[in-house]
Amino acid sequence: MLEFFKGKKIGVLYGGRSSEREVSIRSGKAVSLALRNRGYDVIEIDVGDDFLSKLDDFDVAFVILHGKEGEDGTIQGILSFTEKPFTGPGVLGASLGMNKLVSKKILEYHGVKTPRYRVYRREGYxxxxxxxxxxxxxxxxxxxxxxxxxxxxxxVRERSELEEALDIAFRYDNEVLVEEYIEGREITVGVLKETVLPIIEIIPKSGFYDYRSKYTKGLTEYIVPANLPVEVEKTAKEWALIAHKALYQRGVSRSDFRIDKNNTLYFLEVNSIPGMTETSLLPKAAGAVGLSFEDVVEMILSCVI
Ligand SMILES: Nc1ncnc2c1ncn2[C@@H]1O[C@H](COP(=O)(O)OP(=O)(O)O)[C@@H](O)[C@H]1O
Ligand SMILES: [Mg+2]
Structure with a gap:
């Protein structure tokens, strides 16, 4: 147990009101267990409508919320106002990381390739x-x-399917990104305390890494370390670090990439608060360099000091 946290109550903030609530609960429970195993005094907080009344229940927040409100700067703003230390990105890093369009623009500026795209907005501009x-x-x-x-x-494989796909995406947001589909391989690259972790290749059996493939055991094969051409591996690691820094991530981040048949690499997005169940990708990558799940949790926590 790290000295700084002796006598302090760690609030593990999970759940939340986003579409990723269930995943966050699983991550939050796993993180809480790991912290308790390391001797920390933990209170589990399911972040809901009454969150503001729970601010006095903890001294330090371990934020393991995903998606809207939890990973986009909202909770980070509330926590900043209380002046309590908290894990993960601050307001800026969270809101940049959550926004795939702004992330693309910033990374393109820094020489990172991303798929060609166009934007649809409710306002139309x-x-x-x-x-x-x-x-x-x-x-x-x-x-x-x-x-x-x-x-x-x-x-979307042909024009006739586009309208419905846009309708579905607009259910979740006022802005929708249409990107060229990058046929090929998929990898994810974790950064933990400025160290780039071994790359994981993701091979979903269905061919599409959708919600089910992400969270149902056995539906996706993971290869770590990924077997990639040396140049691709080097660039992916460089770009994951650029994403981490340019998008103001803190402690940890995980960037998703596609690789086409010509071994051209494309950045898709950064995850500011990656999943932290025992089988999630970031702990898996850390495991490949000998770090246990508990080590990873403690390293993320140490970044608030
Ligand atoms: N341009 C693209 N080309 C090919 N596959 C993509 C592309 N964009 C997204 N995908 C697929 O959709 C998945 C989810 O997209 P991603 O941008 O990572 O968003 P999120 O994980 O936040 O939902 C990716 O893991 C990938 O399998
Ligand atoms: Mg992703």
Whole structure:
């Protein structure tokens, strides 16, 4: 147990009101158990409508919320106002990391390649530079700008399917991203305290890494460390670190990438508060360098000091 936390109550904040609530509960329970095993005084807090009345129940927050409110700067704003230390990104890092469109723009600025795209907004406007994908290009991926766990995401193979995919994505957000579909492989790269972890290759049996493939045991094969061409591996690690820094992540982050048949790498998105169940990707990557689940949890916690 780290000295700083002696006599302090750690509030593990999980659940929340986003579409990723169930995943967050699983992560939160696993984190709470790990902290207790290491001797920390833990209170589990399911973040709901009454969260503001629970602010006095803890001294330090371990934030393991995913999606809207928990990972987008909302909870981070409340916690900043209380001046209590908390894990993960601050307001800026959380809101940048949650927004796939702003993330793309910032990373493109830093030389990181991302899939060509165009934006659809309820208000209808398009800013200069927001459309470098021809209207007749298919397949495309349609996704809400600010969601997670593949919620609201569709792969669209032909024009006739586009309208419905947009309708689905608009259920979750006022802004929708249409990206060229990158045929090929998928990898994810974790950063833990400025160290880039071994890369994981993700092979969903269905061919699409959707909600079910993410959270149902046996539906996806994970290879760690991924067997990649040296150049691709080097670039992916560099870009994950650029994403971590340019998007103001703190302690930990996990970036998702696609690799096409020519071994061209494309950044998809960063996860500011990656899943932390025993079988989640970040602990899996950390395990490949000999870190236990409890080690990872304690390392994330140590970043608040
Ligand atoms: N441009 C793309 N090309 C191919 N597959 C994509 C693309 N964008 C997303 N996907 C697929 O959809 C999944 C979810 O998309 P992602 O951008 O990672 O959002 P999130 O994980 O936050 O829902 C990815 O893991 C990937 O399998
Ligand atoms: Mg993702």
């Amino acid at each position: 398009l800013l200069p530079g927001e459309n470098n994908l021809p209207e007749d290009h298919f397949p495309v991926v349609v996704k809400p700008v600010s969601e997670g766990s593949t919620v609201g995401v569709s792969i």
